Amino acid sequence: MAKRSLLKRLGISGGTFVVAVPYIWLLLFFAVPFIIVLKISFSDIDLAIPPYKPLIESAGNHLIAIKLNFNNYFFLFTDSLYFSAFLNSIKVAFISTVLCLLVGYPMAYGIARSAPATRNILLLLVVLPFWTSLLLRVYAWIGLLKANGVINNVLQWMGLIDEPLPMLYTQFAMYIGIVYSYLPFMILPLYSNLEKMNWQLLEAAQDLGCRPWQSFYKITLPLSRNGILAGSMLVFIPAVGEFVIPALLGGPNALMIGRILWDEFFSNRAWPVASAVAILLLIVLVPFMMWYQSVQARESAGDGR
Template identity: 85%
Template sequence: MNTAGYMRRFGVTGRGLVVVLPYLWLLLFFVVPFVIVLKISFSDIDLAIPPYKPLLEWVGKNSLAIKLDFNNYAFLFTDRLYINAFLNSIKVAFISTVLCILIGYPMAYGIARAKPATRNLLLLLVILPFWTSLLLRVYAWIGLLKANGVINNVLIWLGVIQDPLTMLYTPFAMYIGIVYSYLPFFILPLYANLEKMDWQLLEAAEDLGCKPWQAFYKITLPLSRNGMLAGSMLVFIPAVGEFVIPALLGGPNALMIGRVLWDEFFSNRAWPVASAVAILLLILLVPFMMWYQSVQARESAGAR
């Protein structure tokens, strides 16, 4: 028997290896860190390095004690700060998603209906910002929005305003940052959906008595629903936990859960509480992720 034969005998096949690799990846980079965070979230805080007490402890000679501290979770519900931060994050993510739909749908639609040659150019323009680091792009917005920044200077020079507008470190700046950064994630799945659309359906609808906007509402919109949902989830889920953009553009009042997490971790060195926040955030987002998965499954089933 050759080597391949021996390997098969022990259940090692090419197909098996291909499947095992992504699972290994997930295990190393998702499951293990998650378990560590979960573990820390049940530990007691301690003035040590690392700043928490171990979960497992030998008491006496032959008994191992597990000490689970639920106080970290309980604490999150006693202090309004955390609940407010959660609610505010969801609100910000929701508004950002709505804004992305309003701005991104016409863009995706326009790209899908453009001539094939123009279409590729437009898609490239959507993807182009990814070639620069997110941090740099957000910093660039500071330059645009600040009191003596580009926008204010141009407006004053044009005589539209006398004194500079306060834009930086406001919710306005934060929404600009989030919508700007996540818009491509909304446009791309929606475009992929619209691109498969049979535009003759719109002619058929018009033939049967629909004005163009009615045809859009009754045909295009329902048929692009899955693409729109997928894009919305890709904006909503990461926006809930967004940290960099509110920290840089939103100013000190932008109370978001990502910010709270950072403060607990690095300022207060309260690793267990920070871990509990992270776990709770995850639990909060799981339903949305599952929804996204089911939408994706439906979408690919429909394509066949």
């Protein structure tokens, strides 16, 4: 009661309050950290606590000097390392997204077409891995893939191979890890899209002489376009900045932007350069996020159909 009267006294209606919550959330957990990172990206490295120089200094005579150092950004363009790391991260994220789509689409389709009672169980099975820490699941893959791990031992026991296949610390292992970890992000939006589909359209197509694969290609696929895009963005955007999975499963030659960030931050102790890399990463990802937003907006606009 006290709370409501307080809100009333402040002239805030319940509606405003509800709308304000997500904005406050965004402000606290996105805008403020972003501004801090942006600020650090314009400062100079220093051997101190914190390890960068302040932007605002007193210059005496009641003057304050604000020094913005753009060198951290220029520096990123003087060395091809950063560009190739960005490029490679985008490549890895793209391939992972395509693989997730190839694996996830049939699964989402299968769930959407199964009986409503089984659907919930199947959905639960998709979400269930989230109940274990990502790190543990990635470590489980190490146990499966390593030279004397489960897969190699089984293959050797069956006599299919003589020497263990080098799987761990390869691109192959990295893609397995990423696809495995991000698959639910592909399946869930695809499912929610396919689930709304009007299956009578397929029957109608069949009546008019359409073969199953034709009706899939001409009806199901175009109608699930928004689900495909939403799922792809949910996989692609976080995969670009992925650090843990390539570090644990990938080989030492996996040059990802997440690793570069780590090196700058931890090895070089160059918080300003690391911040500049992070800001640039964000700038690279913004177009994709905006695209995703517009797809999502279209998706919810189509809810009423």
